[in-house]
Structures are given as structure tokens and as C-alpha cells.
Amino acid sequence: MRSTERLTEQGGWLLYLGMFALSGLALTLSMPWAATVRELITFPWKPSPLVFFAVLTLMAVMVGLNRGSTIAPRGPLQWRQVRRLLGHILFAHMLTVPYLIFARSLLPGHVVKIPILTGYSILVSLAFGLAAYLRQAKRWALGSEATGLNYVLAILVFALPLIAWLATGSHWQHIALLSPVGTISHFLGENTLPWSLIGIAIPLAAILFLMALLAIRMRRWAR
């Protein structure tokens, strides 16, 4: 199978397009539309590219989940499948490079945050992709079919910490870091670097954990 076919198999091409289109839409909505200050006063605009990065990360997670379960083998687990998963995620992000460059006009003085947030989006996508890969591989092994549960769980991971934060108020505000949207919001805020780093470390830790799990499963399979 050619790389182009692998990229687009099982509805992949639609997901990349969805990610590209929805990120572009979010970026469009993030821009100030007012031409004069009078319009700006009437229709206030908050200088935050939060919506763009939140949508980008959410769509990247969808790509990760789809690609992870698509790549999952019916046979033995392989590291090259993980590399392929990463390749698909990177391809999805490559499509959004024009947006990422353009987004710097929304973040004057903080251009360095854009590659960091892009990297974060890739990490979150990879973490969810690995989880989907492992879960689907297990389901194949047990003879079950794929379900949409992965997507529901992903949405819950995005939403539940934010709901918990809103419910508990400022005392538990850092619980929002468990949600990628919370971490992005923290990172785009002022003087929140230490907590933001913790938020960014969460998908990294998840990836390491899932990789370890993958290694263990590979070893078991080899026996």
C-alpha cells in the first residue's frame, strides 16, 4: 500500500480536511473583525487565540484516535506502526502550517508559544492515538469490532476537568490542566508558566506510560 493510500484509508482524508477546515474557521473567528475602534467598542474582541489552538488540538486528537485504531494490527504489535501513527499526526499538523504562521499576528511578543502549543497538540494527539491503537489491538485480539467509545472518552477528557473547575471555582482551578483546553488556556495566560509546564507534561507522561505498556505487550506477544 502506498503512503498516500495509508494516509487516507478509512475516512482519514476527511479527518485531515476536517482538521484543516475547522482550525481555519476557528482562526477566522479569532481575528478582530472590527475595522475601526468604534466597531471594536460595540463588538469587543478579546485578543486570545485560545479558540484556534483548542480546536486544533481537539481535531488533532480526533485524527490520533482515528489513525490509532486504523493502524492497530490484527497480528503482533510493531514499533513501525507507532512511527506511522506519528507520521499521520505530523501530516495533519503540516496542513495547518499556514495557519500556525498566521496565528503569530494574534500573539505579539509570544511567538515562541506557537511551536510549543503545536508540539503540545502533537503530543496530545499521539497520546490519544496510542491509547486508541492499544485498545483497538486488544479488541482485535479478543475478536471484538471497533466502537465509537474512544471518541466519547476523548470528549470527556476535554470537558470533565473544565466542568470540575467551573463547579469548584478558583480553589481547584489547576484541575483544568487535565483538559488540553485548560492547559492551552493556562499557557496563553500571563504568569502561569510553572502550571502550564505541568499541563504539558501530562500527555508526555501518558505517552511514556502507553509506550511502556506497548513494550510489555510486545514482549508478551513474542513469548
Added chain:
Amino acid sequence: MFRRLHGTRFALLLISTLVLLASASVAVSAVVGVEVSLGVGERVVRGHYSPVRVTLSAVEDGTEGAIVVSQLTGDVFSDQETMTAVIYRGTLEDRTYEATIPIFEPLNPLEVSVEDTAGHVLRAVTLNPRLMRRVGPFPAVCGPTFEIGLDTVLIDAGEIPRDWWGLHAVRQLWIGGNAVPSADAWRTIAEWVLAGGSLVVLSGTDFYRLDSPDLRDLMPIGNPELVELSGGRMRVQGTLKEGAVLALENESETWSAASWKYGSGEVTFVSASSDDLGQADIETIGSMAGSTEIPSIEGAGASALGSMEVIKPWTWFAPLVLLLGTLAYLVFARIGVSRPRLAWVLLCGALVGLSVWSGFASRRTKHVIDLYVANTSVKVQGEYGIAIGWSSFYANRSRMASIGHEAGSFPIQSLEETVFDSDFSVESEASATKVLLQAHEYRGFELYRRSQSFFHVTYENGRVTIENPGEKVVEDAVLIVEGKVYELPPIPSGTFQSTLSGGIPEYLFSSRRVADDRIIRQYSDVLSYDESVWLVVSDEHETVTRSGEWGEKVRASTVTFILGESR
């Protein structure tokens, strides 16, 4: 041990401590003596400027420090904020320091503190402006002792403030009797009238006492002289100046009142001393003379801010990239299976092209900024000069902003329209005021100051001569003669002459700058374009400054009205 402390030793320790504390407080209070007087005739009005005089005594030589006035805004049921104004910073001496400060809320106490360089309070005096409060602008009488209304305030000539805006809360200023204002006081009065003040001068046989070149410039009559009437009574007579009218004459023709517009204000001259006038005469003159009305340029300032262009990337860029990128991707998906290499080349080429375009579209000059400021000011210059400024702010997010001003010229902010349960603290240093703006908040500040004229304008038989002593070429200038506006070519440094032609009525004139046109129209009635010659110089420029994540765009517009001489 505790038991041992009880008794005599404990009492001794307690007494020693109290003595030490008492002597320390005496020593501190002995450092600086502070006396404060506030208001015109010790009267203040909410939202109006008021002079404050701080007299220091027993200050050690070489003491460095500052005199700070702090006020609270609002009331206990709403958000209260402290407004501070540093009226002096430097070496403190035994003398009187005067400044003119805005009074935010006279129901709250006002504190004047003398601080050292480290910010430690050496001495603080708290005033209760509640007892000095007037509900609105009041008539002030300088010299005579009569009352025009219940709210009349009697003042001495020495109480006339240093700055013309110190008379902001005065509705009418009456001068007569034995008042002999100093040259500086006359200058203050003249500037205040030029800005919109209403002055009533009473002078009968005692005219010699008041007479001064400054007064003669203000008076609606020229060549005033004392003449003897039948019956041996004396009165001041003269010729009415152009634009002046005889407003009143009593039945016995022993006195009359002439008035005229002087700048934005009005001067009424009564040719009788206060002793010759009855209460009914005074009330008649009081109702005839106008009230102080300093034109606000808030509308023009708000227009200047509102019409500023927002700095941002091209609005349709992102949708266009979305469209082109989608097309490129669809082509890639369509031919990717059959001609994969071509598909990758096309997709990568499209992405590189769009990325480069993105780079150009999001260059630094297109980065969004978070603060827009319009500094609009009007200067009216004749023999004297005044300036009225309005600074409008709009911030996309909460941030500090600064208003630069001349020493002692503190801005007064329009609180009612701008505060919504948020921090609206204002800290004024001698030459700048710092304000904390809330996100999406519009804030306006009014600022008064003096202004010096540099131009000399002469109009004679359709020809204008302008002396421009500056080095800069004046690009935007018009001349208003008899209500018609004549556009002038750039005025170079030195002497400039031009023959006027093609004038258009003032109401049809457009300079293509919203704020300028609005100001020129607003001042058409105020400055009587029909009766005088005015050179109107406009200057407008915009600057964008960026520092890291902060950016601000400032539009500075100044319209200067220079009174010309008509021959």
C-alpha cells in the same frame, strides 16, 4: 519572672515606653509643619478642578520628598478607589506649594501627606471637603461683600488661583470694591474667560484702583475714562469695542453695563462701584451676565478615537487560506492514489506558498495591539492662551496606560460613564498620570493647561500676513474671516503672505479629519467667527509603539485657534 515584673518595675517599664512613644511622635510631627487650603474661597465642587495650597514649615534644609494629595472616589456602598496626585517632588522648603487638582468626591476625606524619598509619610493632614462642598458651580465675589444668591462665595484677590482651571467651579466671578488683583491673577482671570469663564467687573469712581493693561484688554469698552455727570457724580465711560453691546443702563443713566465675548467666555463691565448698586441691580446684572461654560471636546475626542483604524491582519486572509488549502488538499486526495508523486509535489507546493503568504500577511506591523488612545486638544490663543485636552482610551485587555501632561496639570476623568465595578485607580505624578484600564473599557480624561501663541496674524483688505517664528512648516491651516473659511498653502518659517480667495462658509468646510471638523463647528458659536479673524492650524499624527506583547496606537490631534488682527 512574670510576678517580678508586676509592681513597680512593670509600671516603670510601661511609663518609659509611653514616654518614648510620645517623644518619638512629637519628634516626627515637629519635622514638618503642614497647612492646607483647598478650593476657591474654601469651596469645592464634585467633578471640578480646585486649587490646593500646601504651606510647609520647619522643613530641614535639603529634605528630599514629595507632597501627595490622596482622595477616595465613590462611596462605601460601591467600589472605592484612591486617586493620588503628586503635586510636588524634589527638595522641600518652607514655602507654599500650589497645584490644581480634580475633586472626585467631596463627601470623602482628602489627605495631604508629605513623604520622604522612601515613601514614608513625614506628616499627613486630613481635610473634610464635605464641609466645603457646593452642589454645583457658584458665583464668587472678589472685593465687594454683597451676595448674588445663597451660594455666593466671598474671596480675596489673593485667593485667585495660579492656574485658570482653578476657577473651574466658579459660575461667575465678580470683581470690584477694593480688590486689586495682581498681574498674575489678572492673567489667570483672562485665561479663564478665554476658556469660557464669565467675569463681571464693577468699577465706578474707583476705576483707577482696578485699571491695568490686562483689565483694559478684557473690557468691552475702549479708552475708559472717568467723566463727571451732572450733579457731580462720576462714572466710567468709553467707546464700545467691536462686538460689544450695551446690555443695561439704569433709568437715571448713572451707570450702565456693557458686555462682550472674549474668547469662549464673556465679560460684563458695570460702570458703577458696588456701593452704588442696590440688591435688585446686582440680581439683574447677575441674571444678564452669562455663566461659565468651558466647552468640552469630549465628543470630538470620542470621534477621534472611534474613527481610528484597528490594527490587524487582513480580515479575509484566513478564510482565503482555508479555501485555497482545501482545494489543494482535495486535489491531493483525488490524484494521490493514481499519481502520488505529483500529488505530494502539488500539496507541498501549495502549503509552502500559503505559508510564505501567511508570513507576509502576519508581519509585525499587522500584529494586533491592545490599546488605542486619542489625544485631542484645542488651543485658543490671543493675548493669552489656553488649551483644553481630551484623552480617550480603549483597551482590549486590562493594562496600565499613561497620560503625559505638564507639571501640575492633572487630568480629570469622566467616571460616571466609564466605571463598572472595576479598578479605576489613578496615580498622577508631576508630569504623567498612570491609570489601570479594564478590558474592553472606554475611558476619557479632560485636561486643561496654558498655551502660548507663537504666530502673529494680520488681515488687511483680503490679504493675510502670518509671522511663523518656528522652524516647522505648517501644513494644515485655514483662515476664518467673517464666517468664511479660506484654505491656506503650507506656511513656511518666517513671514508668509497670501491673498485670500475662494472662501467657503464655515458650515460647508471639511478638513477630512473627523475630530478637527467637529471642533471647528463646535467653536463657530463659541469664538464668533463672524466678528474676528482666526487662523486655525491643525496637526494630526498617529504613532504605533510596540513593546513585547504590549502595543498601543496613539492619535494626537490638535486644533489651534489663533486670534488675528484685523486692520
